[in-house]
């Protein structure tokens with residue numbers, strides 16, 4: 001199904017997944033959808049390979065980790081957390097140099113923890129990798145010395161931002 005994009009989330013400077021100034025990073029964009037899920041869009045490059053032409057499983061884990069983790073921000077922009085568990089299932093190989101869609105959602109939300117699931121989708125809609133994750137909520141000050149300006153933590157509008165995404 002195609003869902004309307006309601007909001008684009010922020011990118012950062014150096015994060016391996018969302019850092020726009022990390023030359024080896026995924027430079028993923030994150031979009032909140034009208035159905036309450038979060039979609040990520042990124043294009044893996046050669047530097048993200050495992051076997052030639054195939055996305056590394058750890059990199060697939062990284063994008064799923066962040067997509068599920070950021071899905072909590074759809075309902076509360078100020079929740080921060082760290083991953084405490086991540087389970088992955090690799091169903092199909094993922095090719096490089098093709099734009100990928102990733103989707104994540106929250107399945108449980110308590111005072112201290114939240115949990116969610118997510119999938120990397122191939123062009124034809126098949127699920128290539130699926131994941132479930134558990135995150136511990138923490139104040140940002142307990143996670144890192146994070147200055148929003150220095151870390152360039154901001155929404156970066158682009159002409160390529162989609163109006164709707166099929167997930």
Ligand SMILES: CCCCCCCC(=O)SCCNC(=O)CCNC(=O)[C@H](O)C(C)(C)COP(=O)(O)OP(=O)(O)OC[C@H]1O[C@@H](n2cnc3c(N)ncnc32)[C@H](O)[C@@H]1OP(=O)(O)O
Nearest residue numbers: 065066069070072073079080081082083084085134135136
């Ligand atoms: C918005 C978010 C987007 C996020 C996207 C990407 C996020 C990341 O990549 S974060 C990087 C990777 N993750 C990390 O670095 C986390 C590393 N781990 C830690 O820092 C610590 O283990 C930390 C802070 C989570 C817990 O530390 P600490 O408080 O000392 O642990 P501990 O005392 O053992 O446990 C505290 C409580 O949490 C619970 N807990 C700990 N781990 C888990 C777990 N995996 N599952 C369930 N409960 C857990 C314990 O049972 C305990 O509960 P209680 O107090 O009721 O007994």
